[in-house]
Amino acid sequence: MTEMSSAPTVLVGAGNMGGAMLAGWLDSDTDAGSYIIVDPSPSPTVQLLIDKHGLRHEKAAPSDVEAAIVVLAVKPQMMETALPALTGMIGDDTLCISIAAGTTVSTIQSFLGDIAVVRAMPNTPAMVGRGITGAWANAAVSPAQRDAADRMLSVTGPVEWVDEEPLIDAITAVSGSGPAYVFYLAECMAEAGRRAGLDEDIAMRLARATVSGAGELMRRSDDPAETLRKNVTSPGGTTAAALDVLMGGDAMQDLLTRAVAAAKKRAGELAG
Template identity: 60%
Template sequence: MISPGTPLVLVGAGNMGGAMLSGWLDAGTDPAAIVVIDPKPPEAMVERLANAGVRCEASAPQGVTAGILMLAVKPQIMDAVLPGLKGLVGPDTVSLSVAAGKTISYFEERLGGAVVRTIPNTPAMVGRGITGAVANAAVSAEAKAEIDRLLSVCGPVEWVEDEAMIDAITAVSGSGPAYVFYLVECMAEAGRKCGLPADLAMRLARETVTGAGELMHRSPSEAETLRQNVTSPNGTTAAALSVLMAEDGIQPVFDKALKAAADRSRELAS
């Protein structure tokens, strides 16, 4: 599907688009089969594109029909961007969106044809993201496999059949990194209140969360098992968990928080 004749066209080379592009190049994708459209790409990306020999344009070039048209611009400017891209869409083009709150029907109305809607997350920038994805009926099995390959350079891809699930995916993994970062902030502040210097408390919290994440990444055990392995009966961890796992502990807070995120995702799509 991706060739110089029907290239992969990336619209937007910012954080997410740039992460995907770097992953494709590192994975050996032919630079001649990629066209980037971005009027003001980051300076580091300009250098990377030039060194790799990837074509970069400020607007949609004439005479190009995309095999895959990846839309990696902010949802707030999507209305302004899409009209200038219609000339890139042919009968076999698949439009691939990473924009939150923009539905499949939104892109069908404006670009037509095959559409894949995805929700990646920011750890994609270090190759440790996860992406939720859903395709409309016009996306062939071949195209879906190719898109899966492209998205996988930044981490696993979870396909769903029901687009309504994207709102919940947004709440769990799309917004999820912010919850983890805030957890680090809370742990560090609690450590400061226990008597630690603020900078030491932050280093301890930050390394603990990243280390625990790496352990979970490498271990075949479930999160519950890993938690139990750390928890000695009547020990310090058990004392903390008795608070976190109480009826008024962290679970009801997460229930409320993720529902708020999912509700907002639905509002943005309406």
């Protein structure tokens, strides 16, 4: 995974998302010695990986390492504390990959210097290998570094690259926050089923299976979502009656458009 250099990859932050990425790297790369984990208190899952693979674990950034790649997987509110401690690991050819929402490249460079930075936004399905990540690379990132970043990010799902950093805020609003929208859809479907007379537990099981099953069908199909929707909708049938409500006056589209706009605006605010 670190083909550019024999220098290590340093994962800073070993929570759920960092752990998901680490598990993917270890599954695709047997050289466990090329990874260093920096976290004062790794998640239990990451601790198991550390113990199983004999990974080097440090509670604070080591002073004896110049990293090929530094992956920043700490919470955004911890960045200003975490970044100053990393300067000793940064060399002229170090690539920094940040998955912290709202943390701009200029913020990272204000602490680490004018280095190569990839700003990325994965989402929580990455924890089961079904995520998707949006990414942007600054001008200092070489083609080899971009390829390395793509390999590292793609262990949890596909990577979509954009040409402008502000588009990361839009990605955050659509796919980064998007799983919560889908979970809320399942909640609403289950509550609607309960109000229609179903037992509460049955309604939730129906909603969960329907949402996850529809997602899997869409993943396996080459047809666009619109075609899949139309395939389920018989003219004058029950689905058509429901869609008349959801699509009438673009009700659902308008609601989601406003929701995504609100999330994008908030992402921009967090970025300062």
